[in-house]
Amino acid sequence: MSGRTPVCLTIATSDSGGGAGIQADLKAFAAAGVHGTSAIVGLTAQNTVAVTRIVQIDPETIVEQVRAVVEDLGVDAVKIGMVGTSTTIDAVARALELVPADVPVVLDPVMVAESGARLLEVEAHRALVERLLPRTTVVTPNLPEARALVGGPAARGDARGAAGSAGDDAEQLAAAIAALGPANVLITGGHRDRAEDLLRQSDGTLTVLHGERHPDGAAHGSGCTHSSTLAAQLALGHDLVSAARAARAIAGEAVRQGLRDVGRGAGPVDVLGLPELRLRSAATVEAVAPSVVERVGAP
Numbered sequence: 053m054s055g056r057t058p059v060c061l062t063i064a065t066s067d068s069g070g071g072a073g074i075q076a077d078l079k080a081f082a083a084a085g086v087h088g089t090s091a092i093v094g095l096t097a098q099n100t101v102a103v104t105r106i107v108q109i110d111p112e113t114i115v116e117q118v119r120a121v122v123e124d125l126g127v128d129a130v131k132i133g134m135v136g137t138s139t140t141i142d143a144v145a146r147a148l149e150l151v152p153a154d155v156p157v158v159l160d161p162v163m164v165a166e167s168g169a170r171l172l173e174v175e176a177h178r179a180l181v182e183r184l185l186p187r188t189t190v191v192t193p194n195l196p197e198a199r200a201l202v203g204g205p206a207a208r209g210d211a212r213g214a215a216g217s218a219g220d221d222a223e224q225l226a227a228a229i230a231a232l233g234p235a236n237v238l239i240t241g242g243h244r245d246r247a248e249d250l251l252r253q254s255d256g257t258l259t260v261l262h263g264e265r266h267p268d269g270a271a272h273g274s275g276c277t278h279s280s281t282l283a284a285q286l287a288l289g290h291d292l293v294s295a296a297r298a299a300r301a302i303a304g305e306a307v308r309q310g311l312r313d314v315g316r317g318a319g320p321v322d323v324l325g326l327p328e329l330r331l332r333s334a335a336t337v338e339a340v341a342p343s344v345v346e347r348v349g350a351p
């Protein structure tokens with residue numbers, strides 16, 4: 053990577069609760085030390101308990117956001133998150149034509165929220181597979197999303213109930229997804245017993261990314277944080293295996309230190325280490341305050 057600050061672009065949807073989506077992506081970019089930009093394709097009225105409204109942004113505005121970023125700032129890696137509908141997927145596919153072909157694209161095929169709400173219309177599955185997967189450098193489904201990509205049931209409850217074990221079908225699923233066009237497939241392990249990720253590279257090489265599982269952490273936004281960190285690591289010039297290891301480690305840590313005291317449902321991950329930041333900013337304020345405080349007049 054040259055001396056220029058790397059730029060990452062997230063093409064995704066806003067989470068008003070700040071745990072997932074665009075908000076999680078920009079935090080993950082900042083935590084990785086890259087400049088984050090965004091093309092917002094939709095809005096959710098969402099908190100840690102429910103998603104109560106979803107609105108799509110019009111297709112031309114989606115394309116224009118990507119154009120504005122690409123033409124001026126340049127883009128070193130793209131992350132795609134919740135896209136919602138086939139109309140939006142079509143706009144995202146058109147927007148990707150503005151991104152140079154050698155720029156890596158990480159696709160997190162978001163389908164169902166942690167709180168259970170459906171985030172990708174069922175009839176949009178096909179568009180996602182046909183329009184986005186062929187331009188994808190790494191697709192990062194969790195186990196239920198992996199099953200849905202190859203035509204299985206999409207409901208998160210299905211896979212939560214059948215949380216994977218050593219004998220689950222991640223390897224076969226990764227091979228079947230690879231046949232749909234993405235260069236590499238990374239099946240994330242949040243819904244498996246051991247929180248292991250499985251990376252299948254374009255040459256068929258399989259790598260298991262181990263890490264501690266944090267059952268008592270807070271995981272709303274773990275997938276968004278993972279895929280954005282992966283994109284940022286690629287933008288920084290790291291090879292895919294190193295980037296995937298870093299994404300696994302950082303997402304796991306963000307779950308471990310997740311904000312269980314925020315919201316009544318599944319709390320948001322914390323990729324920045326907010327308690328530590330709070331201490332540091334208090335110390336900074338302490339350090340600069342004497343130089344800016346001037347007492348004028350009598351009490």
Ligand SMILES: Nc1ncnc2c1ncn2[C@@H]1O[C@H](COP(=O)(O)OP(=O)(O)OP(=O)(O)O)[C@@H](O)[C@H]1O
Pocket residue numbers: 072162165166193194195240241242243247248249263264265266267269271272273274275276278299300301303304305307308
């Ligand atoms: N409880 C956990 N402990 C440790 N690591 C975790 C845990 N849950 C998820 N991870 C890690 O976080 C990353 C994201 O995985 P996950 O399977 O949760 O994605 P996801 O289901 O797509 O997330 P989301 O529901 O936010 O879209 C992976 O690297 C995974 O191993």
Ligand SMILES: Cc1ncc(COP(=O)(O)O)c(N)n1
Pocket residue numbers: 065066067072073074096098133134162164165166167171271272273274275276
């Ligand atoms: C806008 C948006 N994007 C992605 C997710 C998935 O994240 P999670 O499964 O952790 O709820 C979400 N809930 N909302």
